[in-house]
Amino acid sequence: MSLEEKVPQDEFGLRDVWEIVLGRKWLIIATTAICVGLALAYVTLATTIYESRAMVQIGKVAGQPLDNAPQLASRLMNHYTLVNTELAQKQLPKLYAVTPDKEDGIILTLKARARSPQEAQQYLQGIIQRLLANQQQRYDQLFKARQAQLGQMQAEYEDLRPPLNAKKRMGKAQTDSASALLLLEQSRRTETLSTMLVAIANMENELAPVNTMPTIETLSPRYDPNPVAPKRLLILVLAMVGGLMLGVFLALVQNGSRRQADRVASS
Incomplete structure (x- = not known):
């Protein structure tokens, strides 16, 4: 063969x-x-769609964030997105995405989409303003509560701290009578005052600007003049x-069909 x-x-x-x-x-x-x-x-x-982008840094009080970034992102999306999925896809302008930063957990990136760059920017600016207002209200409440705690602790410290003339009288009484009870009481009071002083210093440090600050807009809404879709x-x-x-596929199919027809006809 x-x-x-x-x-x-x-x-x-x-x-x-x-x-x-x-x-x-x-x-x-x-x-x-x-x-x-x-x-x-x-x-x-x-429909030509444009996008606007902004960034927000979540505030904190005493080193603790005002909100959990993923939870806040989820709340924002749920609040500004229609329940009906089909209508939500057609919704314009709309909040397109809220993404927590992977490296810095208190940074949120917000994206809005609309039919024009200006509309997307204005819509996102409105969302940012309402978000900052709500965050400021929450910040004020927590900050005032912390300040009240600090003021109460400072007042208790002043109440426990004896005046200078009382210290002199107590020292004289201890010299005259050598009272062990008075020495023990003074030692306990001194230890309590020291503990309170440390706690006051820690709380004052927690309320310092490095540990306590409101939510701020780190990147104002700006748009890309080029459409995203x-x-x-x-x-x-x-x-x-x-x-x-x-x-090409149709040509091959057509050729195969013709060859098959020729083979059938010849047989």
Whole structure:
């Protein structure tokens, strides 16, 4: 049996594919043109969407954040997103994303989308203003509570601390009577005062600006003049590539069908 007889007649190589493509080039061109035309119609009719971006740093009181960043992000998205999923996808302007920073857990990045850059910026600015107002209210409550605790502790310290003339009288009484009870009482009071003084110093440090600060806007809302959707160039390129692939596939299918019909007719 010769080598030619061993090779099935149905097998063909790249040269055969190329010949099929050339022979049905108008089918491939027409398919590509249709795909590109549909993509062009889509990008022309689709709503152009622009995005605005801002960053917020969550405040803290005594070193503790006012809010948990992921929980705050979830609350914001739930508050500004429609319950109906289908309507939420079409909603414009809308809060598109609230993302906590991976490296700094108190930083939130907010993104809003709208039909124009200015609309996206204004919408996001309104969200930021309401967020800062709510955070400021929470900050004021916690800060005042901490200040009240500090004031109470300072007042208790002053009440326990004896005046100078009382110290002199106590010292004289101890010299005259050598009272062990008075010495013990003085030692206990001194220890209590020292403990309170340390606690007062710690609380004052916690209320220092480095550990206590309100929520601030670290990046004001700004927009990109280039739309984020639809990606016109990308869609057109994908349509062209997809159209070419679909055209080649149709050409191969058509060629295979014709060969099958010829084989049936010859048999």
